[in-house]
Amino acid sequence: MKKINSFFIFYPLCCILIFLRLEIFYGSDVKAPFTDDFYYYLTTAKNFINLGSITFDKISITNGFQPLWFFFISFIFALSKNDIFFNSIIIFSIFLFTFFSYFNFKNYFFQNNYSERESHLIGCLISFLTLFFSKNGMEISLAVFFFSLSLIYLNKNILVFCFLSFLTFLSRLEFLIFYFLILINELFINKKILYKEYVFKLSLLPFLIIFYISVNLYFYNVPFPESGIAKSLVHEIKFNKETFSFLSSNGYGMKFISAMFYFNCIGIFFLFSKKIKNFTKISLLTSLLFFISNSIRSAWPLWTWHFFFLGISSSVLLNDFLNLFKLRFTKYSATFIGIFFVSVYFFLYFKNLNMNNDHILNIAHKIENHYADSKYETFAMGDMAGKVSYLLDKKLIQLEGLVGGKKVLRKIQNQENLCKLFKEFNVDIYLTTKINKVEELYYIEEPSQVSTNVKKMTGKLIIKPEITFKSANLNVYAFNLKDNKFCLKN
DSSP, X not given: OGGGXXXXXXXXXXXXXXXXXXXHHHTTOTTSSSOTTHHHHHHHHHHHHHHSSOBSSSSSBOOOSOHHHHHXXXXXXXXXXXXXXHHHHHHHHHHHHHHHHHHHHHHHHHHTTOOHHHHHHHHHHHHHHHHHXXXXXXXXXXXXXXXXXXXXXXXXXXXXXXXXXXXXXXXXXXXXXXXHHHHHIIIIISOGGGOHHHHHHHTHHHHHHHHHHHHHHHHHSSSSOHHHHHTTOBSSOSOXXXXXXXXXXXXXXXHHHHHHHHHHHHHHTTTTOTTSOHHHHHHHHHHHHHHHHHHHHOOSOOOGGGGHHHHHHHHHHHHHHHHHTTOOOOTTHHHHHHHHHHHHHHHHHHHTOOGGGOHHHHHHHHHHHHHTTSSOOEEEESTTHHHHHHXXXXXXXXXXXXXXXXXXXXXXXXXXXXXXXXXXTTOSEEEESOOEEETTEEEEEESOSSOTTBOOEEEEEOSOOSEEEEETTEEEEEEEOTTSOOBOOO
């Protein structure tokens, strides 16, 4: 027990510091602490609780989310009496999920012939890195928790393993890649395919996944979340460099992720080394397959929370490299390594801390103040629609297809005219972060902030923006479509 006392002290301290950071600089503003994508969850959850329908725009039903995190947020929202309570519970839950993930990973690796020091090191690193990937409010902490818990039951109770794997899948669908490789290893490397009872019980997992797909097809007419489908609507299947755009980012977080990516690339060259353990090889292959598949099927850039696989693979790879080069540490070294990483993280996190730097929030407030009490009922917006929709609390159609329902998804697939969509949905105000003015025409497209290989709706507006909302270098242009002949016929 003495060996983990430092973890018990340091980890909650980190959690308290993050909480204070959020509360001091954002106070009770529930709209502030998390990434804009989190508010696709929150807006849909609010509408689900208040309207009884799973809808983002109050018009069409949607499944554009990871289901387990969505229902968890909905549950917390239903219990919340105020913003501070909601804020606190979400943040505390992220801390709690990552905290218990440490114990799960520590137990799993200790049960699988890792030393206590190694198990502690890996558990610490994965927990701290998961916290890094989860601070934006996305579902990673929940997914990693269920993943870590499922591993414990892999060799204990295969039925429980299947059920927990399914919960992991519902938390983050990409974990299916990890499980596929784990089960390939179990069946063909560890020869468990010879045990009929094991294989029979294992069949529960694909049955549960088929059930999930069937539910989606029945209610939404799509097999998987429409957000993932929307990001797969490309003109041609080819290598898309946008997957690796994070490598050229100047942000501190992305530089840290880039370092992990290059570290994993080095690890790939050791895949066939006997000194690299099987779980490390599986983790590296999972990250590799994720990047390959994403670069082929999607031309959208990746955001911080998409790199959670790197956190797992980097942690186990670092442990193997320490053993490979015969580097030995004290019993407290794992926690000290965690302290180093988190200290660097906090330095960068607090370095330029200023609520005014949340430009999306600033603009969302300006839009809310301008239109909240207006006669306009229906809005349309692509990029940055999360916080705007939550604050505005009106009908807002998400034009990127992420949570817009099957009708918007189909229009993007068919590359229809945006003006046709505006008229069909009786859109009053169109909000966009990107316009291209040529003479007296405003050329618009949705999705607007992605590669040319992405299928898009386009249009030509013959009216000027009613108002431009600004925060630093970020602009949102508002076109008033009410009672106007606003479009040029193609």
